[in-house]
Amino acid sequence: MRRWLLIAVPYLWLVVFFLVPFFIVFKISLSDIATAIPPYTPTFDITDIGGFLSQLDFENYAFIAQDSLYVNAYFSALKIAAISTLITLLVAYPIAYGMARAPKEWQPTLVMLVILPFWTSFLIRVYAWIGILKKEGLLNMFLMNLGVISEPLTIMNTSTAVYIGIVYSYLPFMILPLYASLEKINPALLEAAADLGSPPWKAFWQVTFPLSLPGVLAGCFLVFIPATGEFVIPDLLGGSETLMIGKTLWGEFFANRDWPVSSAVAVVLLLVLVVPIVLFQRNQEKQREAAR
Amino acid sequence: MKRFTWFNATSIALGFAFLYIPILLLVIYSFNESKLVTVWGGWSTKWYGELLQNEGILNAAWVTLRVAVVSSTLAVILGTLAAIVLVRMGRFPGRTLFSGLIFAPLVMPEVITGLSMLLLFVAIGLDRGFWTVVIAHATFSMCFAAVVVQARLYDFDKSVEEAAMDLGATPVQTFLQVTLPIIAPSVISAWLLAFTLSLDDLVIASFATGPGATTLPMKIYSQVRLGVTPEINAVSTIMIGLVTLGVLVASYSTKRASQRQERELKAVDAGAK
Numbered sequence: 001m002r003r004w005l006l007i008a009v010p011y012l013w014l015v016v017f018f019l020v021p022f023f024i025v026f027k028i029s030l031s032d033i034a035t036a037i038p039p040y041t042p043t044f045d046i047t048d049i050g051g052f053l054s055q056l057d058f059e060n061y062a063f064i065a066q067d068s069l070y071v072n073a074y075f076s077a078l079k080i081a082a083i084s085t086l087i088t089l090l091v092a093y094p095i096a097y098g099m100a101r102a103p104k105e106w107q108p109t110l111v112m113l114v115i116l117p118f119w120t121s122f123l124i125r126v127y128a129w130i131g132i133l134k135k136e137g138l139l140n141m142f143l144m145n146l147g148v149i150s151e152p153l154t155i156m157n158t159s160t161a162v163y164i165g166i167v168y169s170y171l172p173f174m175i176l177p178l179y180a181s182l183e184k185i186n187p188a189l190l191e192a193a194a195d196l197g198s199p200p201w202k203a204f205w206q207v208t209f210p211l212s213l214p215g216v217l218a219g220c221f222l223v224f225i226p227a228t229g230e231f232v233i234p235d236l237l238g239g240s241e242t243l244m245i246g247k248t249l250w251g252e253f254f255a256n257r258d259w260p261v262s263s264a265v266a267v268v269l270l271l272v273l274v275v276p277i278v279l280f281q282r283n284q285e286k287q288r289e290a291a292r
Numbered sequence: 293m294k295r296f297t298w299f300n301a302t303s304i305a306l307g308f309a310f311l312y313i314p315i316l317l318l319v320i321y322s323f324n325e326s327k328l329v330t331v332w333g334g335w336s337t338k339w340y341g342e343l344l345q346n347e348g349i350l351n352a353a354w355v356t357l358r359v360a361v362v363s364s365t366l367a368v369i370l371g372t373l374a375a376i377v378l379v380r381m382g383r384f385p386g387r388t389l390f391s392g393l394i395f396a397p398l399v400m401p402e403v404i405t406g407l408s409m410l411l412l413f414v415a416i417g418l419d420r421g422f423w424t425v426v427i428a429h430a431t432f433s434m435c436f437a438a439v440v441v442q443a444r445l446y447d448f449d450k451s452v453e454e455a456a457m458d459l460g461a462t463p464v465q466t467f468l469q470v471t472l473p474i475i476a477p478s479v480i481s482a483w484l485l486a487f488t489l490s491l492d493d494l495v496i497a498s499f500a501t502g503p504g505a506t507t508l509p510m511k512i513y514s515q516v517r518l519g520v521t522p523e524i525n526a527v528s529t530i531m532i533g534l535v536t537l538g539v540l541v542a543s544y545s546t547k548r549a550s551q552r553q554e555r556e557l558k559a560v561d562a563g564a565k
Contacts, residue, residue, distance in 0.1 A: 002463065007381060007390075010374035010434070014393040017431040021408030024415050038414045095307035098300035110304065112543060117311050119485075119535050121492040123509050123516075124528040128314040131321065131520050138317060171311065222399065229401020231495055236516060246403045253407060254498075263411065266404045273401070281395050 029263035030056035060264035096178035157239030181215030221280035322525035363429035364486035371437025406499030420502025433486035444478035477546035
């Protein structure tokens, strides 16, 4: 009896506040916009289920599919997320590798130093880059003083700024799982490879890298999935030409006040992300099983 | 054989420089006398003084702090229960769905979570404001809390709990006197994580909030869109300072607590032999 109560409390909470809302989003995505409160029609009416259901349709989805703005925003978000995930991996790998090889007594401190920026506000860290990247910002000032460039670079409000923002903000999410898998590798394996005449770079590709793959996968998912729906970074660092679906959804909701279309945008985004999310969970469970 | 090479040292140094230089610059420029953010006009704390005059920011900070305290407390209670269910309850119908529900919010794009929460609040006719933000934050932070506590539950020795039960403790007594003290460090870090997540959140709060409950990130966001100001640098510096202090204190105290626990366990082991 007590056992069921214990299970029920967190379970019900998540069902009511996390699962049910998705069904509501889906329902509203089938509604029409209305100048009413709430701004969609029909609202749910228990006495007239038939009439309620007959008013629902897939119009909003047809609208999204036909308007190239939305289609482009999905593709461009996926592209930006994929490229930044790759860059994050390339930046994070040497750092995690170095951390795993650092003297044992340094490692907790190094891990702490990677986690610390993650605890500091995301918004503030993105904001910090505005001061650095803008035309009269610190980076341009620094480079011009050094004489590297004579004209200020335009980085702010371009896709480059968005890439920098994503790589910077999500870097700890990549470093930590990479470090966790690199740190577990038994050094005897590398010794064995060296004894058998394998040069270090070959040992790296044939021993270290394959063994770190679970960490690579976990890190890539942890960056790719949220980056695809990212709103703050493209909004603050990107310009008008940087299209990302998270920003489109936000605008549709807050600026256009079109709740049904923004719900449809959210449903499609969720469908796009279902595959990576399920793959990620599988990967995590496999690792947990392996650890036990 | 595990050699720490120059290449390793350089990559760590460059990586940490990349992580920390933007934050450092932000902090330094919050002490800049000049109104122009990128022109150095000498050291000054005048922007901190101005902050104290800024009603809007002070109010938002107060709302944010209250939301964070209430929602992280709620999140830790729910998250700890969820972790116990996942680790100790074995199989039960709907377990896969449950672990999926714990897992999904960790990676779900915030715009989707925020929108769906808002539509739920509207559908059930809940007035939006302080409490809706608290519920929204508690919901996604409880999943982070569950993951943190779960990790600790996995690697602690279950026989201690069994011993307590054998000696006649009820399940509730066992939990309060044996389990909770052992997982306490992870519960504290889970609370801290939930607290900072709430402190930090812009997107979900923007959807879930209503009139009169503007949080600090929302305030910062609306000002940032108008440009970089030294005042925002000052608020940011205060927030960074508080979070850093909190994390350092927590990691220090959990380290000491776990060292003490280890010593006690060793003493018990020695006594048993």
